[in-house]
Amino acid sequence: MIATRELTKNFSHVVALDSLTIDVGAGVTGLVGANGAGKSTLIKILLGLLPATSGSASVLDLQVGRQDTEIRSRVGYMPEHDCLPPDVSATELIVHLARISGLPPDAARERSADILRHVGLAEERYRPIGGYSTGMRQRVKLAQAIVHDPELVFLDEPTNGLDPLGRDDMLALIRRIGTEFGIAALVTSHLLGELERISDNIVVVDAGRLLRASSTAEFTQMTGVLTVEVQDPSGGPNPRDRLGKALAGRGLQVVQDGSVLRIEIEDESTYDSVRDLVAELGMGLVRLEQTRHRIEDIFIADANAQGVPDGDPA
Amino acid sequence: MAIQPEPEARRSVIHDIGYRKYDGIRLGEAYTWRTLYELGVKHCYGIGRAARFKVLPMMLLTIMMIPALVIVGVQVIVSDVAAQVLPYSRYSIIMQLIISVFVAVQAPALISRDLRYRLLTLYLARPLRLDTYVYARLAALATGLFILTGLPLLVLYVGTLLSGSSPASETTDLLGALGGAAILSIVLASIAAVVSATTTRRGFAIAAIITTLIVSYTVVATIQGIADERGNTEVAGYAGMFSPFTLVDGIQVSLFNTEASTPAGPPGTVGGLIFIAFAILIVLVCVGVLLWRYRKVAGR
Numbered sequence: 001m002i003a004t005r006e007l008t009k010n011f012s013h014v015v016a017l018d019s020l021t022i023d024v025g026a027g028v029t030g031l032v033g034a035n036g037a038g039k040s041t042l043i044k045i046l047l048g049l050l051p052a053t054s055g056s057a058s059v060l061d062l063q064v065g066r067q068d069t070e071i072r073s074r075v076g077y078m079p080e081h082d083c084l085p086p087d088v089s090a091t092e093l094i095v096h097l098a099r100i101s102g103l104p105p106d107a108a109r110e111r112s113a114d115i116l117r118h119v120g121l122a123e124e125r126y127r128p129i130g131g132y133s134t135g136m137r138q139r140v141k142l143a144q145a146i147v148h149d150p151e152l153v154f155l156d157e158p159t160n161g162l163d164p165l166g167r168d169d170m171l172a173l174i175r176r177i178g179t180e181f182g183i184a185a186l187v188t189s190h191l192l193g194e195l196e197r198i199s200d201n202i203v204v205v206d207a208g209r210l211l212r213a214s215s216t217a218e219f220t221q222m223t224g225v226l227t228v229e230v231q232d233p234s235g236g237p238n239p240r241d242r243l244g245k246a247l248a249g250r251g252l253q254v255v256q257d258g259s260v261l262r263i264e265i266e267d268e269s270t271y272d273s274v275r276d277l278v279a280e281l282g283m284g285l286v287r288l289e290q291t292r293h294r295i296e297d298i299f300i301a302d303a304n305a306q307g308v309p310d311g312d313p314a
Numbered sequence: 315m316a317i318q319p320e321p322e323a324r325r326s327v328i329h330d331i332g333y334r335k336y337d338g339i340r341l342g343e344a345y346t347w348r349t350l351y352e353l354g355v356k357h358c359y360g361i362g363r364a365a366r367f368k369v370l371p372m373m374l375l376t377i378m379m380i381p382a383l384v385i386v387g388v389q390v391i392v393s394d395v396a397a398q399v400l401p402y403s404r405y406s407i408i409m410q411l412i413i414s415v416f417v418a419v420q421a422p423a424l425i426s427r428d429l430r431y432r433l434l435t436l437y438l439a440r441p442l443r444l445d446t447y448v449y450a451r452l453a454a455l456a457t458g459l460f461i462l463t464g465l466p467l468l469v470l471y472v473g474t475l476l477s478g479s480s481p482a483s484e485t486t487d488l489l490g491a492l493g494g495a496a497i498l499s500i501v502l503a504s505i506a507a508v509v510s511a512t513t514t515r516r517g518f519a520i521a522a523i524i525t526t527l528i529v530s531y532t533v534v535a536t537i538q539g540i541a542d543e544r545g546n547t548e549v550a551g552y553a554g555m556f557s558p559f560t561l562v563d564g565i566q567v568s569l570f571n572t573e574a575s576t577p578a579g580p581p582g583t584v585g586g587l588i589f590i591a592f593a594i595l596i597v598l599v600c601v602g603v604l605l606w607r608y609r610k611v612a613g614r
Contacts, residue, residue: 047439050613073340073441083432087364099349100440102340111336118333128364144436149336181333 001025001152001184002046007055009041009208016041018208019055024186028178030195030202030216031188038208039188040080043154047077060151073102076145076153076183080160083141086130090121090140093129094147101148108147115143118181119173135166142170146177152184153177159194171198226263228274229287239283246277260287346442347450354454358420359461367423374416375462378409382466386473402467402491403563403572406498409466410559413502414527416462417455421506422519424455429611430514438612448604452507459499467491490570498562501593502527504600505558511607530557535576542577550578551585555592564589 002024009017016038033039044050046059048068057064059071084093091112098108116125119139124132129140138158145153158174159167175198178185189195195202196216204211232239244261247254250273253264263270278285353362359375360368385399406413428434428451437447471488475481509526510519534557541550554560554576566572567579568586580589 044613049435049438069343069441069443072439077436077439079432079435079439081432081435083435085427085431085433087367096349096353097436097440100346100437100442102342102346102441103336104339104341104345107336107338114334148340176333182335 002057002059002186004042004046004057005055007042007045007057008053009038009045009050010053016208017045017052017055020205020208020210022203022210022213024184024203025201026184027200028174028185028187028198030199031186031205032192032195032202033188033190033205035190037190037205039205040156041208042205043077043156043186043188047072047075047154073148074151076148076150078141078145078153078155078158080156080188082137084129084132084137087128089128090116090125090132090136090143093140094143097144098147103148111147111149112143115147118176119143120169134161135163135169138162138166138170139173142173146181146183150183152186155185155187157188157190159189159191167194174198224265225291226265226270226274227257227260227287227289227291228263228278228285229260230278230283231286232281232283234282239281242281243277243283246281247273250277265290343442343446346440347446350437350442350447350450351454351457354424354451355457355461357424358454358458370419371416371458374412375465377412378462379466379469381405381409382469382473386469386476389473389477400470401573401575402470402487403494403566403570404575405466405470405491406463406495407559407563407575410527410531413459413463413498414524417459417502417506418520418523418527420458421455421503421523422510422513422516425451425507425510426514426516426519429511430516434608434611444608444612445605448601448608452503452601452604455507456499456503459503460496463495463499464492467495487572490566490572493570494562494566494572497565497593498558501558501562501596504597508600508603508607511604527558531559533557534560538577547578548581550576551581552588554578554580555589558596561589561593561596565593 002022004020004022007017007020008015018038020038020042031039031042041050045052046057046064048064048071051065060074062071062074064071088096094112094116095108098112099105103111119142121136121139121143124136129137132140138161142155142158145155155174159170162170171194174185174187177183178198178200187195187199199216201213201215203213228243230239230243236242240256240259240261244254244256247261247263252266252270252273255262263274265271274288356362357367359371360366381400382405388399400408428437434447438444467488471484474484505526506523509522513519513522534553537553538550538560541547541553551564554564560576563575564580564586567574568583568589580586
């Protein structure tokens with residue numbers, strides 16, 4: 001769907017994109033990064049709204065910079081910032097924008113009604129947008145991005161400014177766009193957790209560089225950490241440390257964390273070792289829990305490995 | 315088993331048909347241009363918008379028509395008014411205050427609005443090129459102005475014919491004046507669009523446009539008056555270049571042989587050519603500035 005090669009964008013004082021090479025396929029792809037990581041810049045370049053400093057990019061096998069008009073007729077874009085005039089109704093605006101996308105008047109009206117229903121705007125769609133809540137505005141912005149049935153849609157921070165409930169609704173809607181509607185989506189967010197729930201693939205960028213790109217399943221794979229808490233019914237001293245020492249003796253990676261032990265799971269035998277040693281030492285197992293890696297953990301781990309400081313790179 | 319469904323009940327069922335793909339035609343840029351242009355012209359008069367957007371433009375259009383209607387009324391009643399009371403070509407310069415207010419109010423409504431609410435981003439993310447957008451907006455504003463300046467001339471023409479004037483000379487005069495009105499509309503639209511595109515504040519744009527038009531005319535009229543009194547007709551003539559209304563009046567004089575509505579028209583053929591060239595230059599510079607300005611805004 002999208003391919004960039006060594007894509008670079010320099011603003012007068014900032015490097016927004018630094019030799020970014022990524023490939024984005026069908027389905028929903030999450031583009032994760034802190035504010036200022038270059039997510040919006042990337043989308044604007046792909047839409048042909050900003051020229052790249054160097055490197056190349058293609059969208060739907062069309063060359064960015066040379067076939068921009070054709071690209072823009074086949075993709076949709078939901079900007080991060082507010083972009084709705086307050087003095088027209090959602091219906092009027094969406095019909096008009098559908099026509100600007102090239103849909104004949106009748107088709108524009110029909111599809112606008114359809115799409116506004118899909119994004120969940122009922123009677124209020126006839127009222128001026130000025131009176132809408134943030135959640136409704138975001139829905140209108142989403143509606144204008146897909147009203148012309150694009151093959152690919154760029155959604156820039158679609159959950160921005162929404163309350164937790166509105167956030168869930170929006171994420172569910174994006175998931176539907178990717179699956180039921182069959183429109184590929186590139187969704188940006190600075191919140192890693194929310195993209196984990198709806199994306200097929202995750203691309204992590206930081207300071208305009210690619211940190212990591214892989215499937216969401218790979219990011220959050222099962223090989224995780226085992227959290228173990230024990231007690232000694234016979235009242236022996238410090239059961240946690242004794243078990244820790246025994247586990248380390250079997251060559252396992254053990255970290256103490258308060259009253260619990262965290263053990264890197266190597267394979268199935270890790271579970272056996274824990275069970276056997278606890279029994280051998282005559283202890284009682286209070287807690288045995290497998291925690292999945294979360295995207296946050298990997299992001300921080302990758303950032304540390306590459307010497308990138310945590311926090312906002314901008 | 316045949317079930318006879320009740321037609322009433324059947325009609326009230328709502329089917330969730332799910333998402334439907336669109337595989338109909340997608341029209342090209344000419345269609346997009348027309349869509350944008352037609353809507354722009356309608357919005358100049360608040361058509362298709364809430365009533366409060368119609369009040370001012372419709373009021374101004376009505377005021378524009380009043381002198382024409384009064385003249386026609388007098389001509390029809392007192393049918394022996396032989397000479398033309400008001401030449402077509404002088405109508406715009408007499409009614410310039412109304413025209414100035416109209417362009418000052420409607421240009422920001424059309425141009426600044428997209429910048430202010432950042433609607434421009436949604437336009438430019440579509441298969442519409444920036445140039446097309448700019449030309450469509452400019453053309454809509456010029457057309458809105460042409461309706462304002464041209465319609466009274468048509469009323470005047472019809473009324474004059476009804477009172478028994480010779481159609482041949484009237485038609486020539488009318489066409490010349492309509493040509494002048496068209497040129498005036500393009501020049502005014504270009505200047506007002508540039509001012510509107512530099513600011514997202516509507517009030518500021520309105521004030522700036524009115525000031526530009528009225529001050530330039532006042533300065534020009536003053537210089538022309540003084541120069542003419544001292545017998546310096548050349549200075550008086552060339553001074554007319556520097557206000558849109560007198561500039562276009564001068565062009566009418568040289569292109570359509572109308573009578574100058576200022577103390578002195580453009581001096582000779584050379585003067586006329588300079589006036590025309592200057593008007594073209596103004597429009598080209600304005601379009602250039604607009605394109606440059608929008609290219610800068612587009613990437614934001």
